[in-house]
Amino acid sequence: MSSLIASVRQIFYRPWLLASLVALASAALLLAASVGVTLQQMKQSESAQMNARGERFLERLEQVFGQLREGVDQLQTLPMRGCDAAMLSALRQVGLSYRFVYEAVYVDGDIACSSRGGEQVMRPMRAPDIQGPTYSYWLNTTTEPNENLAALMLGRGHFLVSTSRGHLTDVVDLPPGGSLLVVLDRGSRAIPVLGPPQSWPPAPDWPPPSRKALIELSDRLVYRMPTKSPDYQLVLIAPRASLPLKLNGMLWLLFPGSLLLACCIGWLVLQLILQRRSMSSELQQALRRGELQVLYQPIFELDSRRCVGAEALVRWRRPDGSLTSPELFIPLAENTGQIRPITDFVLQRVLEQLGQLLRANRHLYISVNLAACDVMVPRIGRVAARLLAQHRVSATQIAFEVTERGLIDVVVARDNLQALRSVGHQVLIDDFGTGYCSLAYLQTLPVDCLKIDKAFIDALGHDAASSGVAPHIIRMAHDLHLRVIAEGIECEDQAVLLNSEGVNYGQGWLFAHPLNARQFAELITRGRRMGGRRIDDEP
Incomplete structure (x- = not known):
């Protein structure tokens, strides 16, 4: 085999x-x-x-x-x-x-x-x-x-x-x-x-x-x-006629047309493979050259507007200054197996850049996204344990986010997530409501928090078919004694409405754009509240 x-x-x-x-x-x-x-x-x-x-x-x-x-x-x-x-x-x-x-x-x-x-x-x-x-x-x-x-x-x-x-x-x-x-x-x-x-x-x-x-x-x-x-x-x-194949008018068109279309399909497949291989090779080089960078999307307590943590986001800035969308290279990395070194890179960079900040602020945590391949195997727990010991950071300050689509085998995922949770890591379900994780599965998963997808937040207050999804997720999370983080909050009305519905935490451009490590550290050390200007509004 x-x-x-x-x-x-x-x-x-x-x-x-x-x-x-x-x-x-x-x-x-x-x-x-x-x-x-x-x-x-x-x-x-x-x-x-x-x-x-x-x-x-x-x-x-x-x-x-x-x-x-x-x-x-x-x-x-x-x-x-x-x-x-x-x-x-x-x-x-x-x-x-x-x-x-x-x-x-x-x-x-x-x-x-x-x-x-x-x-x-x-x-x-x-x-x-x-x-x-x-x-x-x-x-x-x-x-x-x-x-x-x-x-x-x-x-x-x-x-x-x-x-x-x-x-x-x-x-x-x-x-x-x-x-x-x-x-x-x-x-x-x-x-x-x-x-x-x-x-x-x-x-x-x-x-x-x-x-x-x-x-x-x-x-x-x-x-x-x-x-x-x-x-x-x-x-x-x-x-009935024996129906011998005669090159009538239709076959004269279908046969050459089929061959031409097959050649076009083969050419398109070749171009797609070459493009993907080219990008895959570039992504591998980007890891070695340090073109990947980690930004931090702050997470705030909606009531006090105090920053309690951040989500680590990986970005690819090419030598010419252009940015490659994560929606393009992250799926490629997942398909080619390169997502594992990228996840290790993000985890290592988080502890290198914010290790001192995390040791000084024990309430603060950083969440790192996990791909399906890391949810299905216990590898990431060993990597995290080694890096946490090296930088003397508590496991409670590193959370792991998994998407519903990453829970390919719920039984295997439950065991691996439970192993992470047992040593102190928090487990968050990202983009909840967009996958296929049912309530029955959710009740059996070792989860601390649900993150509501931005699409449902945008629908709040509008006559949209999905406007009632967010309140339903919030009530379900409360019944399961889970915290809720709302993603993609862009206006004050959304923050107020979500707070009134019982959501205590949120992230989005209302509070801050993704920040680099220096900006995020400044946000925490200065204890700035984000009710007025965002830190990224400053020159």
């Missing part, structure tokens, strides 16, 4: 290799997505074509069946019977009047005559496939390729009319391998009128519960065409 982890780390320390892997993975995903989109669109297009074709078939076939019915109805109304000249003329007239009537026949026993003349007269060779109260239907009366042979026959009384295969193929354009079926006996039997025979039913659970006309099966498309006759239904079946 350790060798695997080492190999993974080696990959992450090779920007070009990692960027190439990301580009390849992105290309594979994007190409797979492109193929999927193309296949889906091809299937949708195939279904849409089948739908349109089915609607067109239904319209045309209804014309065919309608003309056959009209033709045989017209013959049935004739008063004459037999095969005289008048009957032959009537038969020919029906054949000429209706486009889809190929032949009209009169049959009465051995007497038979046809609109087409000649001695050979079309006769049904089997019982009708559909025997309705009015009409009889013979389907697929011939399978021969001759288009001049009757393929569909309809009878009423002594009269028969038929349409030829040529007429049907003229109005119905079957897809390759498709068939036009007439479904009988409530869907239990199907006879092909055009095309090859098809297995019926097309699915084990036929008919499906869906009432949609187009049924999409894995290997076939089935279009159900409702008819005006209750005796039969028309069904068009076509095999």
